[in-house]
Amino acid sequence: MSVKPRTGLRERQKEDRRARIIAAARELFLDVGPENITIEAIADIAGVSSVTVHNYYGTKSGVLLALVAESDRELLNTMQQELIGQSKNPGDLLLRFLSIICAHALKHLDKVIWRQVIAASVNGQDPRFGKLYHDLDRRLVGVLAEEIRRLQASGLWDADSDPTQLGWALFNIQNARFVEFISSDDIDQAVALLRLRNDVQALMLEKRSLATQ
Amino acid sequence: MSVKPRTGLRERQKEDRRARIIAAARELFLDVGPENITIEAIADIAGVSSVTVHNYYGTKSGVLLALVAESDRELLNTMQQELIGQSKNPGDLLLRFLSIICAHALKHLDKVIWRQVIAASVNGQDPRFGKLYHDLDRRLVGVLAEEIRRLQASGLWDADSDPTQLGWALFNIQNARFVEFISSDDIDQAVALLRLRNDVQALMLEKRSLATQ
DNA sequence: ATAAAAATTTAAGTAGACTAAAAGTTTTTA
């Protein structure tokens, strides 16, 4: 009598195929240019049939979605690791935030793919895309809000604004620059940060403590 | 001997076909749902062959681009008509701005199509898309900047920030809410405006004149 | 009026996403 594993062979094989498919997709998405990627090619490298790719991920966007989802947890971690307790004001905070996001984005996928990701998140053919994106945003805003609370508690920022509300506003400001960064090959991280710094100055997100002093 | 018209018959016919094609596209985009629109169908209604549609507009996105470009001038006009001299502070200004944009957007195309437009503007398969979009943005920011200058001149806002810089920041904040509005069927204009109002409050874009008083 | 020029259309085809169903294989279960 054989030992019955907690997860049957079947489950493990499926997990394996799933992993092989997204690994193959990542390989192609990184190597090959923009749209030379076919489901067929992914299937080949993964050692499965193209029908299987469709069965697993539904659409090409589905594969992309899986790719992005994979790196989400890591981003949250990095964010909490590198962002907490480092900033003197919301402007500062926001610049760090963008810098972390830009670095993280390029570490995993290249701009061409991120464009498709963002496009898909707006386009909403695959409803899961929108949801995934919104969930991630919410958690990121949560991190921002926490930091804002800390700034308020330390008297480094006035306590008038609701932290979550301000978190969303800040996130959106930053996200606009992130999308710019992704949308053009001419905008590197330094340029994106410079622009965000301009935003921060124009909105006076650095020197608001004056009013509280 | 016939009178030679300034624009030959040929030119006029081309203009005609162009117009018929985008009219057909608009009709389909408004009537039929999301992606039931084929180049073939557009061509049929326009009374040309599908190859001609491709020759004229290159891609399906190209047709979309033309559709959007058409309404750009009107938006600028409306903006200048309805925005100038109406606001008491940047927050106020921004809310009017978003309200005009939302109304204008739905007047011409429905959300499903705007999603594709925004997606295409990020995606950058058609480089003209990005350019058109950026140009429009710049002109819209110009309008905002003008108004900010006016507020500053009237002493309704502090003169510390560069108007153009602040214009971009404000535009981005507003645009984030516009994209939300477009991306979800559950978010109507009222909700979008409410969210923007929260942003405005969190960023204290309404009561800044205190510092100057 | 006729040749030349300029477009459009027709025809034929490629490519890739996505689907459906039959056939074949492997794991599971009893």
Added chain:
DNA sequence: TAAAAACTTTTAGTCTACTTAAATTTTTAT
């Protein structure tokens, strides 16, 4: 170990964007 269940693959096909080239029509110029 044999039947059943669960998958994957093969096969065949649809749909639509997009391309290319030849055939055809229409405008223009002489």
